[in-house]
Amino acid sequence: MLLIHPPIAKACEPPAGLALLAGVLRAHGQSCQVIDCNLEAQEHLIQAPAVSDDTWTRRAKKHASSNLETIRQPALYHTFSRYQRCVADLNRALNQSSQQAAMTLSNYTDSSFSCVRSDDLLAAVEHPEQSPFHDYFMNRLPQALEENAPQFIGISLNFMSQAVPTFAMIGLLKKIAPQVTIIVGGGLMTSWMRHPNWQNPFKSCIDHCVDGPGEAALLKLLGVHPQQNLTAPPDYSVLPLEHYWSPSPILPLATSRGCYWNRCTFCPERAEQNPYHPLTVSTIVEQLHHLCSEWQPGLVHLLDNAISPALINALMAQPLPAPWYGFARISKQLADPDYCRALRQSGCIMIKLGVESGDNQVLESMDKGVTVELTERVLNSLKLAGIATYVYLLFGTPTENLDAAEATRQFICRNHEAIGFLNLAIFNLPTNSPDAQRLDLRPFYQGDLSLYSDFDHPKGWNRGEVRRFIDKRIKKEPLIAEILRRDPPQFTSNHAAFFV
Numbered sequence: 001m002l003l004i005h006p007p008i009a010k011a012c013e014p015p016a017g018l019a020l021l022a023g024v025l026r027a028h029g030q031s032c033q034v035i036d037c038n039l040e041a042q043e044h045l046i047q048a049p050a051v052s053d054d055t056w057t058r059r060a061k062k063h064a065s066s067n068l069e070t071i072r073q074p075a076l077y078h079t080f081s082r083y084q085r086c087v088a089d090l091n092r093a094l095n096q097s098s099q100q101a102a103m104t105l106s107n108y109t110d111s112s113f114s115c116v117r118s119d120d121l122l123a124a125v126e127h128p129e130q131s132p133f134h135d136y137f138m139n140r141l142p143q144a145l146e147e148n149a150p151q152f153i154g155i156s157l158n159f160m161s162q163a164v165p166t167f168a169m170i171g172l173l174k175k176i177a178p179q180v181t182i183i184v185g186g187g188l189m190t191s192w193m194r195h196p197n198w199q200n201p202f203k204s205c206i207d208h209c210v211d212g213p214g215e216a217a218l219l220k221l222l223g224v225h226p227q228q229n230l231t232a233p234p235d236y237s238v239l240p241l242e243h244y245w246s247p248s249p250i251l252p253l254a255t256s257r258g259c260y261w262n263r264c265t266f267c268p269e270r271a272e273q274n275p276y277h278p279l280t281v282s283t284i285v286e287q288l289h290h291l292c293s294e295w296q297p298g299l300v301h302l303l304d305n306a307i308s309p310a311l312i313n314a315l316m317a318q319p320l321p322a323p324w325y326g327f328a329r330i331s332k333q334l335a336d337p338d339y340c341r342a343l344r345q346s347g348c349i350m351i352k353l354g355v356e357s358g359d360n361q362v363l364e365s366m367d368k369g370v371t372v373e374l375t376e377r378v379l380n381s382l383k384l385a386g387i388a389t390y391v392y393l394l395f396g397t398p399t400e401n402l403d404a405a406e407a408t409r410q411f412i413c414r415n416h417e418a419i420g421f422l423n424l425a426i427f428n429l430p431t432n433s434p435d436a437q438r439l440d441l442r443p444f445y446q447g448d449l450s451l452y453s454d455f456d457h458p459k460g461w462n463r464g465e466v467r468r469f470i471d472k473r474i475k476k477e478p479l480i481a482e483i484l485r486r487d488p489p490q491f492t493s494n495h496a497a498f499f500v
């Protein structure tokens, strides 16, 4: 079995899902290799000839290989302006390597093929030579096939930015290795398959589409009965942990699937009815300590939608030897300064918080289960304990109006000293959410694979007005602009913990 992580995703940490699959397959005696084509292909293109000849591009290409070294050096992260310039130059070197796509270090938009139209993805299969990654694929894939002679190739498709390159890769694999069975799983494939309108349009090019966790599905395809349990630890030896674009290795780990709260009305997790499946706390703590002693990471990234209170308590009792961060729900415990101090001592250096709104009626209508007052107490307790916060806000939700958005603006200003980093997003309505049943939809992505929709806002607070409000009233507010300037370009929350 050969597992592939396709471009483009942020190349700052290894793909946790593939390390997990490798761990389970190997624990069942199956041979398994992993290629991070995302990391390799981006490095290939960054150092490839440019398609333009302006001063910035020449400089970015000239320093491409030294910048790829520098982005792994801790000294770079001591001076934010140097870091910004290094990232901007790497980004320039990447996006000036092809005219076929608008590429950044975190996104990919193809000029010919849409990632939300199955016809376009099938056309990408037919024309892999149009992909900016074609040269890299042509060198790397035959070599991988020769070295590993896989009977199965599993591709992990998690983000929209990976969709077109994934299908181009499949097109090439079909040409050079038609006998190999192609399996595609991952978060994006799962979301497509769980959509009520799903009618597999990819039967001609993908042998097996996998919905949800891939471990049991892959073992079944290999003809192996999963007699051992499926909680084998991830195997990071299959990936070049030291080679990712971070000052020290990041070790990502998902300790649960789904969300223990699972009530927020806007949430895709809830819309897809993903059940909550945590590992047992003792298993997680044992795995984390084992992985930390094996890999000596500089940072542990807990990937859960919301780290459970039980796990937080367990990490307080058995602190990790490496700093860690992840998403947590706002809770009464986190409002307690003593609790937050103990959390800091457990190694927690940053908490990501889905605050969403600074208006209580909006929070209540979303079923967030928190109030603005509690959120403010949590922010202040975390600040006092020395834990940074990465705050996520959502504008344009169905019950928001201008006054509620203004309340959110005032909330940020009131709490600006306690907010480390800020993510401002415009609400995308999941097309399979309960709200989508009662609102008048206006698709903004024209495509059969689109998971989100625009809608006629019941209060007239439509997308254009929301965007103008964010641009004029939020981003231009000096106290807020100061927070936004701290955000690491391209890598955002994935690198933020290196600046706290």
Ligand code: SF4
Residues within 6 Å of the ligand: 258, 259, 260, 261, 262, 263, 264, 267, 268, 269, 270, 305, 306, 329, 354
């Ligand atoms: S807490 Fe987060 S993951 Fe859980 S339901 Fe709410 S938005 Fe979704």
